[in-house]
Amino acid sequence: MSPTTQNPDSEKKTYRAQAERAKTGETSEKKTYAAQAAKAHDKDAPGTAPVAGPVDKGARMVPLPSDGIVPERDLYSTPVLECRHLGIDFGGLHAVEDFNLIVGKTEIAGLIGPNGAGKTTVFNLLTKVYQPTRGTILLDGKDTSGMNTARLSREGVARTFQNIRLFSSMTVEENVTIGLHNAVPYGMWSGILRLPKYWVSEHKLHERAMELLDVFDMTGVANVEAGNLPYGAQRRLEIVRALATGPKLLLLDEPAAGMNPSETAELMENIRKIRDDFQIAVLLIEHDMDLVMGICEGIAVLNYGKIIAKGTPAEIQGNPQVIEAYLGSDATKEA
């Protein structure tokens, strides 16, 4: 994704959606579910969902998507992420369609698929860079519809980018401090007038930033301009900056891109370490199968905007549909 491909109307639409919700009150929520449920049942007629009337006797009951898997240890916690029938259209193109995914509270999950399958689009939906055309995203059980990107960051979603997007003219520490923007609040006036609160808060910010940098042994380069760091360190800094926002769910978009095998091995260690130390969930997009099969507990495979398989690494490796998606239909015949 290039920096300019953000949905231009994302924020505007959010406000509109909020306003509409406020107007129609609770009923709209019900309608949405009803519409989704009906749609799930009757996929051939999109957009013609029956609207729930005032008397809703004998409503058709449809199952919610429940083919999700979570690690056993997360079974009794609310899943950090639950996508139901998520979808987005670009013009007539269904870029992502009927995307259902559950990520456990401390799960390391993988999202894989051939190039152009819509993986980064899913990340853009999860961070509300794009507003979904259909479907619901529940973050830690909370409906995120109507939230914008900044709000979602405060609710606990952080991400890194396929092409690194650090604030490259700022120092390493400043990059992390920006991630901490909402962690240590102080008003503009105490900043301008240098009230005692400013000094206390800035000191706290510095300490927090250093603690976070320490996780990746980066305190030594705290005052280096981020753009001057070597490539691998920039990738690490992006992860530290994302962690600084205090996420519940960390989205990593091709974290191992451009890394050599030893750097990738180190990255795998670091991802596990993040999950253990911070007790958060990680959802990652990656083409490096050693990394995906090595650390992901649950994997979803996306092709042409649809999930074609979900399961453990072992299940995914043996799935003929996945092999077909990656290698073409001839491969499965020969096998």
Added chain:
Amino acid sequence: MDFLTNLINGISLGSIYAIIALGYTMVYGIAKMLNFAHGDVIMVGGYICFMTLNALGLNPLIGILAAVVGCTLLGICIERIAYKPLRQSPSLTVLITAIGVSYLLQNLALLIWGANPKVFPSVVGGSGPIMLFDGQLVISMETIVTIVVCAVIMVALVLFTSKTKMGKAMRACSEDPGAARLMGINVDTTISTTFAIGSGLAAIAGVLMMSAYPSLVPTTGSMPGIKAFTAAVFGGIGSIPGAVLGGVLLGIIEVFAKAYIGTQFADAIVFAVLIVVLLIKPSGLLGKYVPEKV
């Protein structure tokens, strides 16, 4: 001694350009738009101060404060009403809107305050001009106050953007608004804050300018506005020290051109210098040249 007098006058005039240029450069740096109505905010600031001083007969300090508060509110309103709905539009659309806002402000001022020039009383009270070298070098209090205020504002802004959370958020928005949003920064609020600061500065510049050149008409702001924009580009648009350097240099060049070459040619020479500088260094004196990555 003439040389020294001209130099000091040039720095003083340049300081006014610099304060205005700071507004241009901050708004451009963060919102990536040229707010051509900025010059007219200066004029409105001048009128507000004039009203509080003349019609209400209040203390000059209250006049300045009223101008700053009024212009800050005006800046926020302009941003909300005219620019915010165009956030995602092509920059040309925003540019045309800014020119429209500029004419709107000028004509509103014409409607409210009329076309007759108002004689602005100096807000810098106290003693008369300072005489040095047996009266050969005369420095007015306005000159000194202007230079000091400009220096203080520049230092404060540099500290604000480099040391405070809000300032860092501004720089983050300037570099990559998308990534800033993902850090939980409210980009819209940040842009509004920038407009508020820029407009507040415009009010200060307006009052200082009116104190030194006390003829106030509805088009008072347009020429200094254009020159300050030139100064911002000259110094490297988006850079705070660049705006100050550009402003001061522009002021000095203008005063020297007036003194040694001819009053009629002053503006022509100013803009000729701009063209030469931009030919040699397209990103301005302190601007960073960012090569497009392919």
